[in-house]
Amino acid sequence: MRTERLLQLVGLLRAHGRLSATELTRRLEVSRRTVMRDVEALSLAGVPVYAERGRGGGYALLPGYRPDVEELTDAESRALFVAGGAGVADALGMGQDYATALRKLATGLPQRRTGDIGHALERVVVDPGGWSGSRHQPAxxxxxxxxxEADRRxxxxxxxxxSGWSGRRTLDPWGLVLAGQSWYLVAAHRGRPHTYRVDRFERLEVLDAQARRPAGLDLLATWHELRDTWQQRPSTxxxxxxxxxxxxxxxxQLAMVLRGPVERTDDGPGHVLLRAPVGSLRGLVGMMAGFGSWVQVVEPPEAVAxxxxxAREVLQAHPAESTS
Structure with a gap:
């Protein structure tokens, strides 16, 4: 509830100019100590709230205070429009700027709207970590x-x-793409664009040389083109x-080797058939083997073989212990 209450507190002070601690306690339905803590939190966050002592005193905002878009710093503006969410902002090192940008935008809205925003924020949570509770961020x-951002090679x-290839490359980075749970770098190698999984970069050096980036590049369109080309490669x-x-x-699990959509149909009590084109039979078998008898490869014959x-390789690598 605190997010909603802080927004409501700012809205009350903007609407009434000055309110006593007693009045804020009544309107917010909290204790005097909670009001004092909330005022301190707003002050630390950069909201110009101050206390006036004596008869007729209370808490107030600096006259004319109304944050708007013009007060966003460069970092806050960048975080707001680039990140697209708190989880992405944290991953890119923009978490604090994203939070302060949202606060400035929220406190600059009419009181009714800030109440609506606070109400929604207390009822919707986006957790990029998923059910596991953690989300791996590539090093x-x-x-x-x-x-x-610096347009550096x-x-x-x-x-x-x-392909199993590993080695050193000099790249012209064009942009980053978060696709599902994975980050990709779109970059040119010797003038040709490619995609690179960020978690597969083992070592990295940012050079002083300027990256070669095509004028008017549409990163999203380039990503779609590269992705479509990859999906059109031979599949089984x-x-x-x-x-x-x-x-x-x-x-x-199939998502790692898919080349197209998955078709699902029932196959008697307790079983289903999954049909899909895959790019690597070895990769498919490696993942499905972990399911044991829960998954049976039906087709094609080469996948069954x-x-x-x-299975034979696994048995050979894990011989039974001698009973003698």
Missing amino acids: RLRELMAAV IRAFYRAAS PVTLRVRADQADLAWR LMREV
Whole structure:
């Protein structure tokens, strides 16, 4: 409730000019000590609220105080329009600027609207960490953000998952994209654009050289084009028979190798069929093997054979302990 109450407190002081602690206590339905703590919190946050002592005293805002967009700092403006949410702002190192920008915008609104905003903020939570309660942030994300903003070239050691290639490349970074739970760098290597998973950068150096960025670049359109090209690469249609209570988890695991949409149909009591095009049979089998008997690879035959091969490899790598 505190967010809503702080916004309400600012709105009351803007509307009435000056209110005593007793009046604020009554209107906010809190104790005098809580009012004093809230006033202190506003002051520390940069809201010019002050106390007037003596008869007729109370709390007031500096005359004419009304934050508006013109009072946003460069960092706050950047955080507000670039981040698109508190979780993304935190990941990019903009969390504090994002929070103060929202506060300035909220306190600059009419009292009725600030009440509505506070009401909503107390009832909707966006947790980027998901059910696990944590969200891994790639180690090199903020370094890459600095390079992107400064239009600087980078020299990086990168590990590609699909091809197994790893090595050093000099890149012209064009921008960062958060797609689902993963961050990607869109960058040019020798003039050609590519996408790079941020969590696969092992070492990174921001160079003094200016990055070569096409004039009028549309980052979103470039990302869509690169993504569509990647999805159109050769794929293999597969069919899995999955225990119904494990279907959602299997679906999420499939996302790492998918090349298109997943089709789901019932297959008798307690089971479903999942059909989808995948880019790597080995990757598919590696993920599905962890489900044991809960997942059966039905088609194609080469995927079934590969599953058997992987099962043999696992048994060979984990021989039974001798009983002698």
